[in-house]
Amino acid sequence: MKLEELRDMSDEQLAATLKDTIEHLFRLRIQAQTERLDAPSELRRQRRMVAQIKTLQRERELAAAKAQG
Numbered sequence: 343m344k345l346e347e348l349r350d351m352s353d354e355q356l357a358a359t360l361k362d363t364i365e366h367l368f369r370l371r372i373q374a375q376t377e378r379l380d381a382p383s384e385l386r387r388q389r390r391m392v393a394q395i396k397t398l399q400r401e402r403e404l405a406a407a408k409a410q411g
Contacts, residue, residue, distance in 0.1 A: 360395045
């Protein structure tokens with residue numbers, strides 16, 4: 343998923359995507375420990391997506407705080 347697609351999401355959609363991404367990352371980590379992982383680069387991609395989503399959430403939080411006062 344691209345950053346522009348993430349920016350177009352609502353706060354609720356972003357939170358749901360974050361939850362799904364974290365769950366997927368957890369499953370990938372378990373798979374990496376128990377058996378051969380098909381695409382090791384997928385771990386990095388999922389970690390990066392979690393970071394991007396959290397960054398967007400923080401940006402929105404700061405923008406809302408700035409708009410209030």
